Amino acid sequence: MSGLDWIVQVIGIALAVAAAPVFVGWVNQCRAWLQNKSAPSILLPYRGIRKLFHKDAVIAVNASPLFRLAPYVVFGAMVTAAAIIPSIATRLPFTQAADAIALVGLLATARVFLSLAAMDVGTAFGTMGARREMMIGFLAEPALLVVIFVVSLTCATTALPMIAEHLSAQSFALNPSLAFTAVAFTMVLLAENARIPVDNPATHLELTMIHEALLLEYSARHLALMEWAAALKLFNYACIGFAVFIPWGIATSHAPVSLAVSAALLSAKLAVAGAALALIETVSAKLRVFRAPEFLATAFLFAVLGLLVRLLLGA
Amino acid sequence: MSHPLNSPLMLCLLLLTAWSLVGLAGLARPSSIGFVGRTLFPLGALLGVGLAVAAAMGLNHPAEQLVLPIGLPDLPAHLRLDALSIIFMILLGAASAGISIFAAGYFRQGEGTAPGLLCLQYHLFLASMGFVLLADDAYAFMLAWETMALSSYFLVTTQHRIPEIRQAGFLYLLIAHLGAISILLSFGVLQGGSWHFTFDAMRTAHLDSHWATVAFCLALTGFGAKAGLVPLHVWLPEAHPAAPSPVSALMSGVMLKTALYGMIRVSFDLVGQPMWWWGLLPLSLGLFSALYGVVFAAAQTDMKRLLAYSSIENIGILFTGLGLAIVFAGVDMRAAAALTLIAVMYHAMNHAFMKSLLFLGTGAVLHATGERNLGHLGGLIHRMPWVAWLTLIGVLAIAGLPPLNGFVSEWLLLQSFLFAYKVPHPFINMLLPLGAALLALAAALAGYVMVKFFGVIFLGQPRESTLKRAHDAGFAERLGLAWLALGCVLLGFLPTNVISLLSIVTRQLELGGLPASDAPWWLLVPIPERESSYAPLAFFAVIGIVVVLAFVGVRFFYHQRVRKGAAWDCGFGRLNSRMQDTAEGFGQPIRHLFQPLFAMVRELPSPFDTQPAYRLEIGDRIWRALYQPLGASVRQIADKIAWLQQGRIAAYLLYSFVTLVVLLALML
Numbered sequence: 001m002s003g004l005d006w007i008v009q010v011i012g013i014a015l016a017v018a019a020a021p022v023f024v025g026w027v028n029q030c031r032a033w034l035q036n037k038s039a040p041s042i043l044l045p046y047r048g049i050r051k052l053f054h055k056d057a058v059i060a061v062n063a064s065p066l067f068r069l070a071p072y073v074v075f076g077a078m079v080t081a082a083a084i085i086p087s088i089a090t091r092l093p094f095t096q097a098a099d100a101i102a103l104v105g106l107l108a109t110a111r112v113f114l115s116l117a118a119m120d121v122g123t124a125f126g127t128m129g130a131r132r133e134m135m136i137g138f139l140a141e142p143a144l145l146v147v148i149f150v151v152s153l154t155c156a157t158t159a160l161p162m163i164a165e166h167l168s169a170q171s172f173a174l175n176p177s178l179a180f181t182a183v184a185f186t187m188v189l190l191a192e193n194a195r196i197p198v199d200n201p202a203t204h205l206e207l208t209m210i211h212e213a214l215l216l217e218y219s220a221r222h223l224a225l226m227e228w229a230a231a232l233k234l235f236n237y238a239c240i241g242f243a244v245f246i247p248w249g250i251a252t253s254h255a256p257v258s259l260a261v262s263a264a265l266l267s268a269k270l271a272v273a274g275a276a277l278a279l280i281e282t283v284s285a286k287l288r289v290f291r292a293p294e295f296l297a298t299a300f301l302f303a304v305l306g307l308l309v310r311l312l313l314g315a
Numbered sequence: 316m317s318h319p320l321n322s323p324l325m326l327c328l329l330l331l332t333a334w335s336l337v338g339l340a341g342l343a344r345p346s347s348i349g350f351v352g353r354t355l356f357p358l359g360a361l362l363g364v365g366l367a368v369a370a371a372m373g374l375n376h377p378a379e380q381l382v383l384p385i386g387l388p389d390l391p392a393h394l395r396l397d398a399l400s401i402i403f404m405i406l407l408g409a410a411s412a413g414i415s416i417f418a419a420g421y422f423r424q425g426e427g428t429a430p431g432l433l434c435l436q437y438h439l440f441l442a443s444m445g446f447v448l449l450a451d452d453a454y455a456f457m458l459a460w461e462t463m464a465l466s467s468y469f470l471v472t473t474q475h476r477i478p479e480i481r482q483a484g485f486l487y488l489l490i491a492h493l494g495a496i497s498i499l500l501s502f503g504v505l506q507g508g509s510w511h512f513t514f515d516a517m518r519t520a521h522l523d524s525h526w527a528t529v530a531f532c533l534a535l536t537g538f539g540a541k542a543g544l545v546p547l548h549v550w551l552p553e554a555h556p557a558a559p560s561p562v563s564a565l566m567s568g569v570m571l572k573t574a575l576y577g578m579i580r581v582s583f584d585l586v587g588q589p590m591w592w593w594g595l596l597p598l599s600l601g602l603f604s605a606l607y608g609v610v611f612a613a614a615q616t617d618m619k620r621l622l623a624y625s626s627i628e629n630i631g632i633l634f635t636g637l638g639l640a641i642v643f644a645g646v647d648m649r650a651a652a653a654l655t656l657i658a659v660m661y662h663a664m665n666h667a668f669m670k671s672l673l674f675l676g677t678g679a680v681l682h683a684t685g686e687r688n689l690g691h692l693g694g695l696i697h698r699m700p701w702v703a704w705l706t707l708i709g710v711l712a713i714a715g716l717p718p719l720n721g722f723v724s725e726w727l728l729l730q731s732f733l734f735a736y737k738v739p740h741p742f743i744n745m746l747l748p749l750g751a752a753l754l755a756l757a758a759a760l761a762g763y764v765m766v767k768f769f770g771v772i773f774l775g776q777p778r779e780s781t782l783k784r785a786h787d788a789g790f791a792e793r794l795g796l797a798w799l800a801l802g803c804v805l806l807g808f809l810p811t812n813v814i815s816l817l818s819i820v821t822r823q824l825e826l827g828g829l830p831a832s833d834a835p836w837w838l839l840v841p842i843p844e845r846e847s848s849y850a851p852l853a854f855f856a857v858i859g860i861v862v863v864l865a866f867v868g869v870r871f872f873y874h875q876r877v878r879k880g881a882a883w884d885c886g887f888g889r890l891n892s893r894m895q896d897t898a899e900g901f902g903q904p905i906r907h908l909f910q911p912l913f914a915m916v917r918e919l920p921s922p923f924d925t926q927p928a929y930r931l932e933i934g935d936r937i938w939r940a941l942y943q944p945l946g947a948s949v950r951q952i953a954d955k956i957a958w959l960q961q962g963r964i965a966a967y968l969l970y971s972f973v974t975l976v977v978l979l980a981l982m983l
Contacts (some may be wrong), residue, residue, distance in 0.1 A: 017610035055871045060882040062776060064696045066707075076861035083857060094478075094836060097853035098717070101726055105717040106854075108762055112714060115766050121774030122694065124883040127896035130770065134763045135904040141762075145729070150753055152733055158847040217883055221869050292907055304752055311736055311745040 016082035020235035021045035030278035052224035070117030071225040077110035078232040088252040090161035129213025139296035144302035168247035179308030187299035323373030324396040338438030345431025356419035365582035367408030395451035417795025440466040453502035453512035494540030501533035532655035542574035560678025568671035591645025598638025605757040613905035616969035629842035633738030653821040658727035668802035683785040689898035692779040718851035720806035776892035
């Protein structure tokens with residue numbers, strides 16, 4: 001690994017961290033357009049984060065150190081995940097440190113810390129949110145893992161960069177097992193990122209919220225980190241989807257030209273994915289909380305179906 | 316042979332004997348908690364460390380054998396130390412060292428067994444587990460196995476004045492003996508007509524495939540009963556809450572692994588070449604146990620019962636892996652079999668450390684609060700920071716989160732499941748990868764269970780006012796917890812080193828080791844051509860660097876002002892501890908989702924009740940469907956047979972006479 005690789009790696013991480021709030025802003029903008037509202041600025045999430053950083057943190061008297069540690073750990077986990085996922089280039093030095101299964105584990109670590117922090121102050125909403133978040137998590141995680149199994153059976157590896165390279169070398173063809181798993185993955189993405197139909201990112205209605213309930217006791221810089229981490233999580237999921245399902249154009253060498261092409265393609269993919277996400281959110285209604293397991297069980301079954309199709313047809 | 320101290324087997328033997336002597340020394344001053352606690356238990360812990368080191372010295376030697384002239388005439392005890400025994404011996408020594416040092420501070424004067432006697436039972440238990448691992452003939456094995464069962468029975472019933480505890484102990488003893496009979500019969504089949512009961516004779520005996528199958532199934536029943544494989548799991552959730560915490564830790568962390576050891580020994584060593592379809596049995600039972608255990612764990616309200624069910628889950632994971640390894644070995648996919656078996660042994664090591672850590676954590680909580688019910692705990696991270704943070708390590712580890720140890724073994728197991736589609740049997744090769752999906756579900760549910768466990772005990776507000784008086788654990792207890800937590804961290808951070816030790820075992824079992832890779836020591840690449848890699852240290856370092864950078868950056872660019880205030884909770888002012896989720900509440904989604912598994916009795920209050928009450932009982936369907944009818948029929952038969960006991964001497968003489976006549980008739 002040369003110095004150049006490390007520079008590309010660090011720049012990639014920094015870009016991901018910087019672009020994540022913009023991506024969320026873009027999704028919000030698209031959603032507003034689709035719903036015939038005047039759209040907020042694409043930079044609004046940034047302004048929110050900046051405002052929060054300037055505020056004084058208010059912490060409940062009975063909060064433990066875990067409560068103050070969690071935002072940093074969650075943010076750290078999401079940044080590490082961004083380092084693992086090949087978004088612009090493959091063959092980056094750090095991607096060796098973890099494969100796709102470890103990535104799922106990393107996302108689970110963030111979820112566990114988030115839930116523990118929500119239980120820390122001991123409020124009704126916090127614990128309820130933790131319970132629901134873990135419920136969503138334990139159903140979404142195996143579905144995501146099965147998605148990864150399907151892809152890794154196709155590529156004979158669980159390393160994400162190799163998967164991206166292997167699939168981008170293939171010509172485009174509708175692969176039945178990948179089609180099933182793509183549906184499953186989209187469902188997992190919606191659930192894990194607290195999107196409609198599982199959760200509504202635009203509301204604070206107490207009895208239905210999941211993600212917001214977890215963050216209820218956070219304020220100022222801790223909240224800012226948590227929000228940023230949530231934006232990064234959405235960005236990461238989108239990049240996992242790109243690496244697995246539409247990897248074409250990803251830079252396999254670190255020549256400046258291919259990197260620039262890859263970055264431009266990534267922005268285009270993100271723009272389309274963000275618009276599609278906004279569309280899904282606009283045309284679907286939020287489910288009752290106890291419908292969410294059915295939604296995720298469907299995702300799990302889709303993924304398993306993809307696995308069976310893959311083993312039956314070998315395609 | 317040169318000097319006896321150069322022989323790892325002799326050293327192990329000496330240290331095991333020393334454990335028994337330490338136990339006997341407890342009888343010198345049976346009621347002195349100071350002598351037993353401050354001298355004998357730390358000594359036992361030191362011997363544990365010594366045992367682990369002594370055993371590890373033997374790893375690079377070929378298997379070593381020894382015949383001791385003890386036992387019945389013409390039946391000397393055969394002992395053998397090979398790589399497989401060594402790995403489990405290291406597990407026994409290292410995990411028990413932490414537990415013993417914790418126990419040094421844990422046992423107090425009180426009801427129940429006197430400290431000296433407890434010390435004897437405890438150390439005999441340890442030594443007998445060691446002898447189980449060393450035994451090289453069926454007699455020595457069964458003798459050690461039974462000593463283990465009996466000494467642990469007495470340990471479980473330490474508080475023998477409480478009827479429920481006696482009952483739990485009886486159930487344990489019963490199932491342990493059913494299992495022992497099954498193992499004995501299995502050895503009986505394995506000797507294959509040679510009537511030599513040494514393991515060497517069994518290795519060379521040629522069984523036809525039917526008898527080999529019978530032996531394997533008997534062994535699976537016997538060792539499965541000891542391990543707590545569903546449906547033979549019923550004793551675990553009863554015995555663990557009954558036993559003192561260090562004993563629960565030993566039983567769950569170490570004793571269950573001797574059953575796994577026995578299973579590996581029979582299927583990969585004694586029976587010769589296993590048939591591939593045998594593996595499907597432990598595989599399916601294991602998957603079922605894993606899901607069953609974790610679903611029940613999520614619904615528990617007693618912290619030790621919760622951990623007991625979590626042990627059933629982990630045993631399920633271990634047997635799933637074992638089954639998969641047998642399938643691979645049976646179809647001659649040696650590299651995959653080796654990888655799977657390594658994952659299984661790795662998980663056994665991990666579970667020994669993390670489950671012991673959690674059980675000891677509950678012990679410290681139990682001592683500080685007197686409560687085992689999750690509904691009466693909460694907020695203990697403020698009162699018991701040491702216990703809480705060390706337990707958190709165990710919680711994260713057992714939830715299978717990187718970069719701790721629980722993740723590594725699950726990762727390896729999932730990797731080996733990805734080979735399953737190559738098994739050359741149609742249909743099976745499609746079903747096997749689905750096992751990986753179920754395993755992933757169980758692992759994700761384990762995260763749910765552990766968040767519940769930690770969150771309800773240590774986080775939130777104290778649910779009882781008495782909890783404000785809770786105190787942190789003493790020095791010895793902290794040391795024990797820290798030792799086990801350190802084990803979890805090291806096993807998580809140094810996977811390549813652990814795996815290179817474990818592949819010595821697979822090489823000795825003639826499966827071959829893992830393929831050589833030119834990866835650096837911190838990078839785990841089990842199968843080079845697949846390029847799947849994992850580097851926990853790098854992983855942890857990056858998270859750590861980002862955390863530090865974020866922390867420093869926020870402080871540097873902005874400020875670090877903090878105000879303390881009341882909890883916000885959407886502006887609802889009068890918050891009290893009863894508004895948090897209870898343990899029942901936290902488990903509610905799982906109860907809802909997996910309703911058919913539970914036998915549930917629920918009484919909900921109506922709006923018109925003047926004194927609303929809520930009652931929920933969660934029963935085990937297997938207990939009701941299998942054990943209760945079985946128990947009832949045994950009782951019925953016993954009642955009928957009791958008619959024989961007329962209580963008159965003439966009747967008994969008549970029985971003897973009839974028996975003699977029948978026997979004579981048979982002989983002639």
